[in-house]
Amino acid sequence: MSKLLRNILIGAPVIAGIAMGSSVQAQTDNSQMLNQLRSYSSEGGVSSVNQVTNVNQLRDVSPADWAYEALRSLVDRYGCIVGYPDQTYRGNQALSRYEFAAGLNACLNQIERLIASSEAVIREDIEKINRLLQEFEAELATLGGRVDSLEGRVAFLEDHQFSTTTKLQGEVVFGLAQEFNYDNQAVFQDRVRLAFVSSFTGKDSLYTRLDAGNARTFNDIDTGAFTYSFDNGNNVEIGWLAYYFPIGDNIDVYLPAAFPLWQDFVPTVSPYLDSFTGATASLSSFGESSPIYKIGLAAGGGVGANVSLLDDKVVLSGGYFGDQSFDPSQGNGLFNGDFSALGQLTFNATDDIQLAATYVRGYFQNGSGIFDLGVGTSSASNPLNDATITTDSVGLQGSWTLMDSKVAVNAFGLWTQANATSNPQDAEIWSYGLGLAFPDLGKEGNLGGLIAGVEPYAEDEDNPIHVEGFYKYQLNDNISVTPGLIYIIAPSGSSDDDDAVIGVVRTTFTF
Incomplete structure (x- = not known):
């Protein structure tokens, strides 16, 4: 499993939730996904700003909560349960088996590091982990495959995205036309429009459009122009600029x-x-x-x-x-x-x-x-x-x-x-x-x-x-x-x- 995958799993269950969500959700939330992946891609799972090293850093967890001691133990002893980037734990939120598998995997990775560094790990904890591994073996395997797939898709999007603020829109027209009663020949014409649509606040739009075409109107008649009638010799020119x-x-x-x-x-x-x-x-x-x-x-x-x-x-x-x-x-x-x-x-x-x-x-x-x-x-x-x-x-x-x-x-x-x-x-x-x-x-x-x-x-x-x-x-x-x-x-x-x-x-x- 790659380092990026480890970082994603250590980061927070929300990343696993995104990874394990429906394919439709994964496709429609690409920008959010990219932002979250960036915030969890630094060494150690999350950035130093968001890393939770003490349960008291979780803003929605208090000592009066019934699970406070369990959380404190996991954070203090193993440092493998972290909250969301806004330093909340959201303990009342529903948990899927995949999200649990992601949290479990983060703990396993931390325990592996403790064993490798000869630090003490309680035998009772190891026995419990072995049972959990058997119980969640299928989910952990599926989780790894799905996050690997997500990592590949994100890498593709980052490599191929045109711009984070601009979309490209285009229209190409081929027109085959004939006027029959005047001295006009059959024509095959074109018009091309490429528009760069930028947004800086999410509510505004800056349109920069390039036009080219050779669609002349017919001779000897004033009326009957097409919507695509535009002739600049197929030179590329600014066709529209507006905000x-x-x-x-x-x-x-x-x-x-x-x-x-x-x-x-x-x-x-x-x-x-x-x-x-x-x-x-x-x-x-x-x-x-x-x-x-x-x-x-x-x-x-x-x-x-x-x-x-x-x-x-x-x-x-x-x-x-x-x-x-x-x-x-x-x-x-x-x-x-x-x-x-x-x-x-x-x-x-x-x-x-x-x-x-x-x-x-x-x-x-x-x-x-x-x-x-x-x-x-x-x-x-x-x-x-x-x-x-x-x-x-x-x-x-x-x-x-x-x-x-x-x-x-x-x-x-x-x-x-x-x-x-x-x-x-x-x-x-x-x-x-x-x-x-x-x-x-x-x-x-x-x-x-x-x-x-x-x-x-x-x-x-x-x-x-x-x-x-x-x-x-x-x-x-x-x-x-x-x-x-x-x-x-x-x-x-x-x-x-x-x-x-x-x-x-x-x-x-x-x-």
């Missing part, structure tokens, strides 16, 4: 430094269809949720927060994004450049019904574009011919999950008023839609979806009607395949346009 932390029990703060989304913290009231620009729900960016959450997304940073009230029945959300917040030149910066500010009231009427009202104020210079992530026509995003504009947008969203979460319905409506800052020009922009989601359709983890609506369009345009159907088949915990079809009437806002017909097979790998 989440709570203030008290009811306030959650979102502090982004690069490429934030309203979806990152605001409830979008679109259950199952919104994967927050990921590739595990709807195929299209429009199908995720209301386009109001895609107004004025920034390259820079900002701040946001959710305040929960009335036992989370009501959530107040607010935030501000500065598009070029990092640029000190005139017309840019945190407050002097393009910006968007959002406020939302979300009402969780029941566990299945959710309603929200949203307002977004925006400022966009020289036709820089109201909507991002490929939703809406080009005229909807730049309605006043490259003028600098202010916008006021109002949205209503609602969702209802029914039939024991077998069906989810969501609906939204959006109205935007755009006004030029240097002339009396203005424009109205509209969008609305309905979504149906069918979670676990045919198999746990699968998802079916039907989406119909009108992508954002300016008031003098024809309606770009968007119809989408998809079925995500979950091959296993990490791989899904999603075939689907997107059909768009007047995809660029004109009835003279040919209808766009887009077929896609999306394969998503997550880890």
